[in-house]
Amino acid sequence: MQTYDLAEKGLRGLNSILHAQDEETNQTSWEVVNPRGSHAIAVGLDAPLEVIVKGSTGYYCAGMNQGATITVEGSAGPGVAENMMSGSVVVEGDASQYAGATGHGGLLVIKGNASSRCGISMKGIDIVVHGNVGHMSAFMAQAGNLVVCGDAGDALGDSIYEARLFVRGSVKSLGADCVEKEMRPEHVDILKGLLDRADLHARPEEFRRYGSARKLYNFDVDNVADY
Amino acid sequence: MCGIVGLFLKDKELEPKLGEMLTQMLTTMSDRGPDSAGIAIYGRGKRGKAKLTVQSDQPDQDLGDLAPELGQAIGTEVGIRRVDTHAVLELAAAKVHAARKAVRELRPGIRVMSDGEVIEIYKEVGLPKDVADRFDLSRMEGTHGIGHTRMATESAVTTEGAHPYSTGADQCLVHNGSLSNHNDLRRKLMRKGARIESMNDTEVGAAYLTWKMQNGASLGEALDSSLEDLDGFFTFVVGTKDGFGVLRDPIACKPAVMGETSQYVAFGSEYRALVSLPGIEDASVWEPEPATVYFWSH
Structure with a gap:
C-alpha cells in the first residue's frame, strides 16, 4: 500500500503518480490521506489501481475513471465519478450534485444520499444509491441503470432516453416523458445483479421501474405546428 | 462563481x-x-446605542473629523473607531436615521455599510486574505x-x-x-x-x-x-x-x-x-x- 499525503505533497503530484502507473504496475494499492475537501482527486486514472481516499472530497473526484477502483471514505462534492468509462467508485457518505454525470460505464455506489441531478445524461454507467436522490436525477439519461433504494426527488428521469431507473421508495414527481413501466423477469435479474455488485441486501421485488415513454425524443409529425 | x-x-x-x-x-x-x-460580524452591542459602519475611498479626509461634526449636526455624542477604510460610529439608537442623513450631507463620498445594535460590515476590493488582514478580521x-x-x-x-x-x-x-x-x-x-x-x-x-x-x-x-x-x-x-x-x-x-x-x-x-x-x-x-x-x- 502506497500512502500519499495530499496536504503535504499537493494534488498535481498525486494525479501524476497515479497516471504514471500502467497495467503492469505492481504499485496497485494507494491510500490518499488529508483530502480536506480538495478538488479533482484521482481523476483520469486508466490503470487497474485501487485508491482509497481517507476523508471527504471536493469537486470532480474520480472523474473520467477507466478501470480503477476508487473509494471515498467520506462524502464527495459535486460531479463525483463524472464521465466514468469503467471500473468502480464507492462513496461511503453522501454525494453532492450531478454524481456520475455523463458516465459511459463502470459502477458508482453511493452509500449515503445523492443530491440533485444524479446520473444526469448518463450513457451506460450503473449507479446504485443506498439512500435518496435529489431533483432532476437521470435528466436526459441515455443508457445504463440508476438504482435508488430510498426516495427520488422532483422530475425524475426528465427527457429520458433508454436508461433504466429502479426506485424502492417514493418518487416525488416524474419528469417529462418518464413513466412507470412493468417490472418483467429480465429487469428483476438486472436489478438483482446490480444489488449484488453494490453489496446491498435489498429485494428486487420491492422496486418499481421507470423509463422513457418514447414520445419526446422522436420527431412526431403531429407536433410540426409547434416548431 | x-x-x-x-x-x-x-x-x-x-x-x-x-x-x-x-x-x-x-x-x-x-x-x-x-x-x-x-x-458581516455580529459582536457586542450596548442597549440604546447603535453602530453605523461607514466606508470612504479617502478615509483620512472623510473620517478624520467626522465624529465631532456629526455629533454637532445631530445633537448627540458620537463615538468613532477607525478600521482601515471603514469606521464604526457609535451613537444613540434613536438618532440613526438623522445620522444617516447627516453623513450623506457632511461627507457625500461616504458609503454607509450597515446600521444596527450589533452588526458591523466591512468590505473592500482585493484578495480575501488581504481584505481580512486590512480589517484585522x-x-x-x-x-x-x-x-x-x-x-x-x-x-x-x-x-x-x-x-x-x-x-x-x-x-x-x-x-x-x-x-x-x-x-x-x-x-x-x-x-x-x-x-x-x-x-x-x-x-x-x-x-x-x-x-x-x-x-x-x-x-x-x-x-x-x-x-x-x-x-x-x-x-x-x-x-x-x-x-x-x-x-x-x-x-x-x-x-x-x-x-x-x-x-x-x-x-x-x-x-x-x-x-x-x-x-x-x-x-x-x-x-x-x-x-x-x-x-x-x-
Missing part, C-alpha cells in the same frame, strides 16, 4: 475566536472569489458572522459591488449566483423609493428584501416570496441580529454545505471551507434543500 461562509456559534467559549475561524474559512474560498471580499469577536468572496460576473469590481449588503438594521445579505431579472426589478423598486446605488444584481436582491420587510413581511416571508419574484440562480445567506438563514433557488445549482456540532452551525460554498473547524470530522454535514428557508438563532 463566488464563495460564501457563515458561522453561528452555540458555544459562548468560541466567541473570542469567531474572527479567527471566519478568516480561515474566508481565505479558503479565495479561488471562488479573488476580486473582493467582505464580512482574525481578532474580531462575536456571536456569528458571514463572509463573502466575490468573482464579479455582471457588474464592476468595486467596493459597492462587494458583499455583504445591508437589508435593514442588523440585517445583511450575501449571494452566490446571478439574478436575471435584476434590471427590471431595480427600476420597479426605485420607482417605489428604494435606494440602489450600483448596477449589481445582489444589491437589487437586498433592496427587494428590505422593501418587502418595510411593507410588513418578516424576513422569512420576504425570503419565501423571493422564490416567486427573483429569477435566476442564487444561494442566499442572510444575517440577522441573533442568527442567520439560508435559502437556495429551486434549481439549486449553486453549491452549499452545512456543518453542525454542539458548538456551532457553519455554512460553506464548499466543504473545504469547513475543514479547519473544531470537530468537523464528527459534525453532521449536509446540503440544504432547494427552495427551503432555514434559520438558526439564539
Whole structure:
C-alpha cells in the first residue's frame, strides 16, 4: 500500500503518480490521506489501481475513471465519478450534485444520499444509491441503470432516453416523458445483479421501474405546428 | 462563481475566536472569489446605542473629523473607531436615521455599510486574505458572522459591488449566483423609493428584501416570496441580529454545505471551507434543500 499525503505533497503530484502507473504496475494499492475537501482527486486514472481516499472530497473526484477502483471514505462534492468509462467508485457518505454525470460505464455506489441531478445524461454507467436522490436525477439519461433504494426527488428521469431507473421508495414527481413501466423477469435479474455488485441486501421485488415513454425524443409529425 | 461562509456559534467559549475561524474559512474560498471580499460580524452591542459602519475611498479626509461634526449636526455624542477604510460610529439608537442623513450631507463620498445594535460590515476590493488582514478580521469577536468572496460576473469590481449588503438594521445579505431579472426589478423598486446605488444584481436582491420587510413581511416571508419574484440562480445567506438563514433557488445549482456540532452551525460554498473547524470530522454535514428557508438563532 502506497500512502500519499495530499496536504503535504499537493494534488498535481498525486494525479501524476497515479497516471504514471500502467497495467503492469505492481504499485496497485494507494491510500490518499488529508483530502480536506480538495478538488479533482484521482481523476483520469486508466490503470487497474485501487485508491482509497481517507476523508471527504471536493469537486470532480474520480472523474473520467477507466478501470480503477476508487473509494471515498467520506462524502464527495459535486460531479463525483463524472464521465466514468469503467471500473468502480464507492462513496461511503453522501454525494453532492450531478454524481456520475455523463458516465459511459463502470459502477458508482453511493452509500449515503445523492443530491440533485444524479446520473444526469448518463450513457451506460450503473449507479446504485443506498439512500435518496435529489431533483432532476437521470435528466436526459441515455443508457445504463440508476438504482435508488430510498426516495427520488422532483422530475425524475426528465427527457429520458433508454436508461433504466429502479426506485424502492417514493418518487416525488416524474419528469417529462418518464413513466412507470412493468417490472418483467429480465429487469428483476438486472436489478438483482446490480444489488449484488453494490453489496446491498435489498429485494428486487420491492422496486418499481421507470423509463422513457418514447414520445419526446422522436420527431412526431403531429407536433410540426409547434416548431 | 463566488464563495460564501457563515458561522453561528452555540458555544459562548468560541466567541473570542469567531474572527479567527471566519478568516480561515474566508481565505479558503479565495479561488471562488479573488476580486473582493467582505464580512458581516455580529459582536457586542450596548442597549440604546447603535453602530453605523461607514466606508470612504479617502478615509483620512472623510473620517478624520467626522465624529465631532456629526455629533454637532445631530445633537448627540458620537463615538468613532477607525478600521482601515471603514469606521464604526457609535451613537444613540434613536438618532440613526438623522445620522444617516447627516453623513450623506457632511461627507457625500461616504458609503454607509450597515446600521444596527450589533452588526458591523466591512468590505473592500482585493484578495480575501488581504481584505481580512486590512480589517484585522482574525481578532474580531462575536456571536456569528458571514463572509463573502466575490468573482464579479455582471457588474464592476468595486467596493459597492462587494458583499455583504445591508437589508435593514442588523440585517445583511450575501449571494452566490446571478439574478436575471435584476434590471427590471431595480427600476420597479426605485420607482417605489428604494435606494440602489450600483448596477449589481445582489444589491437589487437586498433592496427587494428590505422593501418587502418595510411593507410588513418578516424576513422569512420576504425570503419565501423571493422564490416567486427573483429569477435566476442564487444561494442566499442572510444575517440577522441573533442568527442567520439560508435559502437556495429551486434549481439549486449553486453549491452549499452545512456543518453542525454542539458548538456551532457553519455554512460553506464548499466543504473545504469547513475543514479547519473544531470537530468537523464528527459534525453532521449536509446540503440544504432547494427552495427551503432555514434559520438558526439564539
